[in-house]
Amino acid sequence: MRWKCTVAYDGTQxxxxxxxxxxxxxxxxIEARLAVMFERRVVIHGSGRTxxxxxxREQVFHFDADWSHGPDKLIxxxxxxxxxxxxxxxxxxxxxxxxxxxxxxxxRYTYQFFEGFADPFETRYFWSTGNxxxxxxxxxxxxxxxxGKNDFSAFTANPGEERDDDPxxxxxxxxxxxxxxxxxxxxxxxxxxxxxVRSLAGCLFDVGIGKLEPEDVLRIRDSRxxxxxxxxxxxxxxxxxxxxx
Amino acid sequence: MRWKCTVAYDGTQxxxxxxxxxxxxxxxxIEARLAVMFERRVVIHGSGRTxxxxxxREQVFHFDADWSHGPDKLIxxxxxxxxxxxxxxxxxxxxxxxxxxxxxxxxRYTYQFFEGFADPFETRYFWSTGNxxxxxxxxxxxxxxxxGKNDFSAFTANPGEERDDDPxxxxxxxxxxxxxxxxxxxxxxxxxxxxxVRSLAGCLFDVGIGKLEPEDVLRIRDSRxxxxxxxxxxxxxxxxxxxxx
Numbered sequence: 001m002r003w004k005c006t007v008a009y010d011g012t013q014x015x016x017x018x019x020x021x022x023x024x025x026x027x028x029x030i031e032a033r034l035a036v037m038f039e040r041r042v043v044i045h046g047s048g049r050t051x052x053x054x055x056x057r058e059q060v061f062h063f064d065a066d067w068s069h070g071p072d073k074l075i076x077x078x079x080x081x082x083x084x085x086x087x088x089x090x091x092x093x094x095x096x097x098x099x100x101x102x103x104x105x106x107x108r109y110t111y112q113f114f115e116g117f118a119d120p121f122e123t124r125y126f127w128s129t130g131n132x133x134x135x136x137x138x139x140x141x142x143x144x145x146x147x148g149k150n151d152f153s154a155f156t157a158n159p160g161e162e163r164d165d166d167p168x169x170x171x172x173x174x175x176x177x178x179x180x181x182x183x184x185x186x187x188x189x190x191x192x193x194x195x196x197v198r199s200l201a202g203c204l205f206d207v208g209i210g211k212l213e214p215e216d217v218l219r220i221r222d223s224r225x226x227x228x229x230x231x232x233x234x235x236x237x238x239x240x241x242x243x244x245x
Numbered sequence: 246m247r248w249k250c251t252v253a254y255d256g257t258q259x260x261x262x263x264x265x266x267x268x269x270x271x272x273x274x275i276e277a278r279l280a281v282m283f284e285r286r287v288v289i290h291g292s293g294r295t296x297x298x299x300x301x302r303e304q305v306f307h308f309d310a311d312w313s314h315g316p317d318k319l320i321x322x323x324x325x326x327x328x329x330x331x332x333x334x335x336x337x338x339x340x341x342x343x344x345x346x347x348x349x350x351x352x353r354y355t356y357q358f359f360e361g362f363a364d365p366f367e368t369r370y371f372w373s374t375g376n377x378x379x380x381x382x383x384x385x386x387x388x389x390x391x392x393g394k395n396d397f398s399a400f401t402a403n404p405g406e407e408r409d410d411d412p413x414x415x416x417x418x419x420x421x422x423x424x425x426x427x428x429x430x431x432x433x434x435x436x437x438x439x440x441x442v443r444s445l446a447g448c449l450f451d452v453g454i455g456k457l458e459p460e461d462v463l464r465i466r467d468s469r470x471x472x473x474x475x476x477x478x479x480x481x482x483x484x485x486x487x488x489x490x
Contacts, residue, residue, distance in 0.1 A: 010365040084368040120255040121300070123329040125366060
């Protein structure tokens, strides 16, 4: 019996999604809870990893376990036993051929900038850019140039471990929107490389503040090499927003 | 030379406003920073205390120190040296007869309820009331009955230390507003007793869910005695919103 669950989390205090020896990851907390519920180890499979400090409005995972009390009670059982900053809010039984990672069709991330300093109630969810002002039109010109199916090797970082991801991704959307002092960048693709969104966000930020020209992003992309040119925007501004299957 | 400063803070991780032996209070962090800036102990005087876990959008404090670089540089100096969850954002030189506590004319607090469960990004700022639904009209009927100049001894708690506050306060506003699943209760008065807003919030919540009748609040108030009848709403929903001088 396979269950597909959706979880939101504030990643501030966790060392990312994926299980780590210290146990302070979202996967570890959920698996610890499942171990109590099912009295055995239950492994969960996420749609993908999120880094330390990255948030999710909608992360999806699946696991196999016999649960005969229906989805509502499963959600309720999965809502206790860990901090409020992790909240499972959807559960449904799915076919055995569903896989949270391999069945992904598309994902959306958003990256949140705050011009100036986000107040204490928002600072965990924005990159505060201080005095630097962004020109959103320039950012969107660059975003359009970067869209499409391409090799994004220039926008990934060495994860320090083997990942054999195909560097060719179909980036269907990369678009910034200004809401007062907040600039929200949305990125949609069939898949993302390690640190790809934060690298795109850093690069578009540099375009926004005039450090790069919009056309520069093509040269960077076509180099297919990670260079110091590409800034990695900090984790706190990043949200995994949606996963399509 | 007296400086009046305004600070916002997320109180989640702190043990309240007032200095404590452990040093994990907002006053302690600000004073530690001032000690570095002025190379001596500088005591700050807040408009009042906030409890452990309570937030402030606008808390005011003053201190005496010679600072010749103007308010902007003072704010900048006061914005470093402690967590982002404490942010000084206003500073002005004031007359020596200004006192952050004794010159207060009126204060506003808001108490934030969330019907259901606030998501991981709001849970620090709301009291999630689960399945219990509030009737805001009933709450406002009770709020109106409680408004005015009265003895609020029934809505305070023993602070465990001597406080010789006058129990008579002029409560000029006590009004709830619904915004979707969020219910925001505003309270304005010339002063508030220890735990008074959280007691009023707890009491109005009980009226909202039908556990108390609106008229019951008058009987409670006129008893001038703290009884188990009055629920103290949890700290995380409370914000010090504004201080008038």
